Amino acid sequence: MSGVPYVAEGPVASQTGEFAELKRQLDAADANIVLVNRRLDEAQDGAAAVETLRAELARAKEQARRSDAAALKAVEELRAEQDAHCKSKEKIAKMAVELKDAADRYELLERESQTKTADLEKAMVAAKETRSKIRAAKEELRQAGNITAGKPFLLLTKFGHPKYALLDQLWSSADAYLDLAASAADATKFFEDQKDHEVEKLFWSQFNAPARPLLLNEQMAEWAELHRLSGLAMRCVVDRLWPEGPRPNSYFGLVQRFLGAVPHIDAVKRSACIEGAQMALAHVKTYWAEMEATTIATQNPDVGQVSVEHYFEEVLEGARLTEAQCSKSVMFE
Structure with missing residues (x-):
């Protein structure tokens, strides 16, 4: 192999070298097998981990799905709550306006009620006064009817105490001018x-x-x-x-x-008489300048002479003319 140095020796050496080479290759193969086994084990562990991860991923996805659903539901609920809150705010604002309108109507009705109560009280007072006036008018008509019919009326029966006897007797006297027909x-x-x-x-x-x-x-x-x-x-x-x-x-x-008219009338009569006598004596004085008015007025005729009354008929017409010349409205006393 490329990594093993080659030794050119004899057959043993070459076999030994080959054996070593084979052994090395075998060791390398064993190492590779171990590595493969290890990697296979690791791969198996990785597969298990992958499966575990897959399961966890599935669970995570399911949980995420559920979380998404819950989140969506929460969002929907939040939106619904927000909508309800907005509607509640609008409703509260509307209720506030309605409450203010109701309060204004209540104040208006309260003022109207107070006004109507005052008017009702005034009307009741006026009605009482009217009833009193009606009763008084009816009583006056009844008393007037009794008076015109000649029956006893209120003033005749009001004073029953003995100290009012003279007053009752005075009002009980008949009226000389009560005859309406006459x-x-x-x-x-x-x-x-x-x-x-x-x-x-x-x-x-x-x-x-x-x-x-x-x-x-x-x-x-x-x-x-x-x-x-x-x-x-x-x-x-x-x-x-x-x-x-x-x-x-x-x-x-x-x-x-x-x-007080009678003394006044008597005084007027006396003043008219005095005025007439003064006028008569003045006329006589114009015809008889030597006449003394005081002597004529105070001296009595002598015995044997004709009395003054004897000439009343003769002077009556002249006295009436003198009376016509007197104003009879001026006091001379």
């Missing part, structure tokens, strides 16, 4: 020949000699018109009796004014 007849007769009073004539004609008893509202209409006419008449009288004094602004003030 008032209607007098008013109809008065306005019958009056011009430019067609409305008053038509108004009072419906109450004069009615075919049926008058209803309460008709009687109240009569009382209202009589009240109005009485007020106008009393104002005219007040203006004539007290031309410079203040007018009363209430019926009580009018009553108080008329309670």
Whole structure:
């Protein structure tokens, strides 16, 4: 072989060399066999390892497949969870908007409820006041009906204590002007020949000699018109009796004014009489300049002379003319 030196000796040497060569080759072959066996063993071990690796690879692939599937599933779940989270966020945002709208509606409804509650309370108060006014109006109508019918009314029965006996007796006295039929007849007769009073004539004609008893509202209409006419008449009288004094602004003030009217009227009468006497004496003085007014007014006729009353008839016409010349509205006292 190429690696063995060749020795050219004799046949023994050559055999020995060949034997050595064969032995070497045999050893080399054995070494190669060992190496091959070792490599075969290694190859077998490698095959087993390969099989093991293959099995492990298969297991790894299966595990990887499972891991991939789990990962895909996890990804899908994550995506689903993300989608659900996004949907939840959108739902939460939507719910927040709806909650805000609901809160705004609640506040609006609360304000409306408070307003309606306040309006309801006002309406209830107004209803109570209206019911009270209705009851009062019904009671007034009932009392007016009792008054117009001549029955006992509230003011007659309110004071039952003995200390109110005089007041009850005063209000129990009959009214001299309570006869509505007489008032209607007098008013109809008065306005019958009056011009430019067609409305008053038509108004009072419906109450004069009615075919049926008058209803309460008709009687109240009569009382209202009589009240109005009485007020106008009393104002005219007040203006004539007290031309410079203040007018009363209430019926009580009018009553108080008329309670003091009698002394005032007496004073007016006296002033008119004084004014007439002064006018008469002045006329006599123009015809009889030597006349002493104080003597004529105070001296009594002598016994045997004709009394003053004897000349009343003769001076009556002149006295009336003198009366026409007097204003009767000026106080001379």
